[in-house]
């Protein structure tokens with residue numbers, strides 16, 4: 001499942017093609033993904049100019065000049081494929097102006113007036129799209145109650161200390177709680193806790209304030225590094241087949257059960273535990 005860095009990578013890959021572009025044609029090939037598409041979605045998109053492509057949590061938001069915002073969630077297996085268009089000159093040389101042949105799970109196809117095409121392909125259909133008045137976005141049911149962005153200014157030490165105070169849930173669950181912080185998923189929470197030397201099993205409310213505050217820059221670093229890795233993979237992907245979003249990234253603990261801990265001077269081995277039905281990876285020797 002794509003996490004925040006993957007979504008941000010997709011956003012950055014789409015921005016040169018979609019920001020400022022007018023939608024010449026939108027094709028919607030089925031009535032729903034995880035939920036039904038909004039009414040007349042293709043008509044509401046056609047002719048609109050995309051003013052800005054933003055990200056909130058794991059949602060990509062396209063603000064349109066019609067006063068509406070297109071909300072996109074990639075779900076488990078959603079892929080964005082870019083083809084054609086001026087902003088994609090490298091690919092044009094490769095594909096000879098051709099768009100790839102339509103595939104089975106191409107559910108939404110957006111053509112810009114500049115000749116670029118963005119195809120949303122989602123085999124498992126856990127993705128979602130909706131349209132919402134831009135000014136009402138904060139109150140949209142998918143956006144409502146989402147906590148601060150982990151890379152934003154309001155996510156800081158005092159905020160996290162206050163958010164954790166009195167919580168009896170494991171710190172892992174607290175960080176996965178989208179009301180506390182937006183967009184963090186299983187992988188990057190495991191990585192951040194390892195770097196911070198905090199056991200995922202420890203109760204959030206029982207960690208000393210300075211250690212909680214120290215988690216903030218660690219979370220930012222983990223995400224920023226992954227976004228940077230995604231940025232470099234973006235070039236490879238676009239040269240390869242125009243697909244955005246999934247990249248190989250090496251993790252220090254995630255998926256490394258039984259392997260030696262990478263913390264300097266630590267002799268521990270990575271242990272896998274199951275918390276709330278999901279795998280946690282941590283080093284019992286250096287994470288307390």
Ligand SMILES: [Zn+2]
Nearest residue numbers: 261266283286
């Ligand atoms: Zn260790």
